Amino acid sequence: MKYFFIYILIFLPGFGFAQTTLLGSSTSLNVEGNSTFYIGGSATLNGTVTNEGNAIIQEDAQVVGAVDNSGNFVVRGDAAFGAASVVNSATESTLGVRGNASLAGTITNDGDFFITGGETSVLNGTIDNNSSFNLESNLQINGLLDNTGGVLGVLGNVTLDGTLLNPDGSETIIDGDFNSSVILTNGGKFAITGAAILTNDFISTNESLFGGETTFGGIISNDQTMAFASDATFNGTLTNNGTIASVESGELNFVNNKHLGDLSFLDVEDRNVIDEVTLVSSADSIFINELSLNTVGKITLPPNFILVQSGLNIEKGILNATNQETFLVQGKISVKPSNEVSTPSYVEGKMLAVTSDTEATVFPMGINGSPNYIAVNSSTPGVTLKVECRQPNPDSLQTDKHTMGLAPQVEWSIQSLTDSAELTVSVSYSGVDFTNSPNFINAREYDATLQKFAKGDSVFSALRTVASTNNNIGTAVPEEGTIQTANKIWITSSPTRFALGLSPVLTEPEVYLPNVFSPGAFLSDNTIFRPFVGGVVVSSISFLIFDSFNREVYTATLTGEDLNLDDLGWDGNLKSGQQAPEGVYYYNVSITYDISEDVSDKYFVNGEREQTQHFSKLGSVLLVK
Structure with missing residues (x-):
């Protein structure tokens, strides 16, 4: 028996309305192209609906039967989709709900599917999203949301207790908080702007971005780029074969993880620049494959033993190692010359590196916003050197009679942690002021010298300069420049101190x-x-x-x-x-x-x-x- 109680108008361009609609289970409704099917109240659709035109339900709707939509099908209230299938089949078709949605059946979306205006929508069934699915409400996923080849956008919070598939070629953007109790595998682009709690495993083979405070409870596996714009805690075991990146200030707490893979800290367009990112770990040692900085901010290292295995790259930014005694860079050190960047770029505190017999070993040190690099040339490869850059004690800056005074802003110390080695030293300095020296005298020109501390005499004495450059063009007293020395210096396990001195330059021989x-x-x-x-x-x-x-x-x-x-x-x-x-x-x-x-x-x-x-x-x- 058919049950079809309906007050409707089906027509070519125009409109019509009715108060209530009941479509029986054995009844089919066909809305042809260029036609409009309008229901002014609520509706229960037990039968099948085929829509090629415009189907509009003004209030709530229960959709029990199958729906094949290739036009525009919109419910302007809450909508409950039953066990039957709903197909939004055409690329230009629209399936929309302007209230809460309960999704129990199977929905296949090849067009535009949106849910707006409600508080929380619940997925207990299956959604195969091959196109665009956008929600302006919270989403509870108990069933399966397969976003293969689609774009999922949620302007609200998401709770995942079911399955979310986001394979390669897909994109999921959640503009809210995210809470997942299940294993989540990401192969596409995945972004969360709010806080995220993932109590189970997270496996990502593509790009992922976490904009709020993030906590991982299970295994974390990353094969590409995992970016964070706030705090992140890695309670589970981390396997990072890609790059973990910080793009805003926060704290990265790796808990007991030792092997961190590649770490990158960078400022990106349309985001707040990094002020400071702090690394935290409970492990006794940390192994980083490659460490890269490209930020105007500061990255603070923990006091744990840290080994950078492949390379340290500083495009710009400050790497704060003031709490460090064992920050060892075993790989290549790449840093822009201090006179080529407007943003401070250096390591602050202490750093260890291994000498090479083919090229200079550069320690890109600095202090108080000023880069003060020091480089060594050694004929003995494989020697582990420890360099510290610090502000000296003014009482210890005593010079011999050939030097006018020492810069009170910076000094270095070098010591060998393995074999003693003979080497030459050069520096690229900045941010110094010699004019307050008590021995300052007027001269036509001045030159900065690199001074070595002699323990026996308790004074600094100048090393022989091969080349010296004053980068402050037009000024007599240098504030930044480079000094290359020729003295062979024997570096042992006892720290050797170096400082910057100032001497008048002889522009001609004088008697x-x-x-x-x-x-x-x-x-x-x-x-x-x-x-x-x-x-x-x-x-x-x-x-x-x-x-x-x-x-x-x-x-x-x-x-x-x-x-x-x-x-x-x-x-x-x-x-x-x-x-x-x-x-x-x-x-x-x-x-x-x-x-x-x-x-x-x-x-x-x-x-x-x-x-x-x-x-x-x-x-x-x-x-x-």
């Missing part, structure tokens, strides 16, 4: 004789009358001093290689041993010298100046007691 001296003066250089030279290597000197009666009171004639003029000079005593009276005395000095390597190359213009030169002078000096 100076004072016009007054006093044997009782406080400064030793003022107690002896002699020539002072700079930028020269003296090979001979003749030095005669007479009183006003032309009587000789002092004479010295020396020849040889690299004469030390500290060994000569008049102390104010006559040849008889008596003290000479105060007054004016006269001298005649003649010096032959070669230009030393301390003199700037600017002095030799097109080879016009000779290397060997002579200096002669007649003058007077006042002896004061």
Whole structure:
């Protein structure tokens, strides 16, 4: 027997309405193209519906029978789909619910399927989504949602107690929280903007993004990119064959996991830049395959032993290792030169690396926002060196008499954790200020030097510079630049300290004789009358001093290689041993010298100046007691 109680209008372009509709189980309803089927109230559809036009139900609907929709089928209230199949068959077709939806049967979607306006929709049946399925409500999945080849978008929270399939070529975007109690396998693109709790396994062979606080309780397996924009806790066993990336600030807690795979920290467009990401682990040691930074923020390492096996890549950003004693980079270290990036890019604190006999080992260190890289060349490969970059204790910055002062912003220490090794050191420095040095003097030009601390003398002394570059063009006092040294330095298990010193640059050879001296003066250089030279290597000197009666009171004639003029000079005593009276005395000095390597190359213009030169002078000096 047929039951068909309906008040409807079926027509070509126009409209109609009715108050209630009951479609019997043995009844079929066909809505042809360009036709509109409109129900002004609720509806119970027990029979089959074939819609090629527009089918609109103004209020709630119970859809028990099969539906084949290739047009526009919309329920403007709540909808309950029964055990029969619903097919949204055409690419241009639309199946929509503007309220809560209960999905118990099988729905196959090849068009546009949407659910909006409700609070929670429940899937107890099966949805085969091959196209676009969008919800503006919460979704409870107890059955099967097969998103093969489709795009699933949920503007709400999702609870997964059934099965969600998101294979390669599919995309699932959940703009809300996500709670899963079952194994979830992702082969497509998978994104959650809210908090996520996955108490069971998560297996991903494609891209996945977690925007809120995320907790994994089961196995985590990643073969491509797993990105996090907040905190993440990995309670289960992690197998990372792809990349784990942080794209916003947060904490990555790897709990007991030791092998972390590739880690990347980067700022991405349309997201907040990283301020700080903190790594946490309860494991006694951590193994990272490749560690990469490309952010304006800071990445803080835990105090655990950390081994970076393949490489450390810093495009920009600060790697905070101040809590570290054993951060070892075994692979290649790649970092942009400090003068090529506007964003600080360096390792802060301590770092270990292994020497190579084919190229320099670069430690991209820095402090207080300023990169201060240090590199070593060693003929002995395989030596593990530990480098620390820190702000020095001002009381320990004592120099020898050849240096004006040390930069109070940075110092380094190097020690060997394996075999002792002989090496040369060079630095690329920035963020230093020499002008506050108590020994600062005015000069035409200045040069920074790398200084090594001598434990026996408790002072820093300059290493011999091969090349030095002042990157502050147009300024005399360098604030950033590079220094390459030639000294062979023996590095042992005891830390060797290095700092930056400042010295005036000799723009030309200088010979100076004072016009007054006093044997009782406080400064030793003022107690002896002699020539002072700079930028020269003296090979001979003749030095005669007479009183006003032309009587000789002092004479010295020396020849040889690299004469030390500290060994000569008049102390104010006559040849008889008596003290000479105060007054004016006269001298005649003649010096032959070669230009030393301390003199700037600017002095030799097109080879016009000779290397060997002579200096002669007649003058007077006042002896004061």
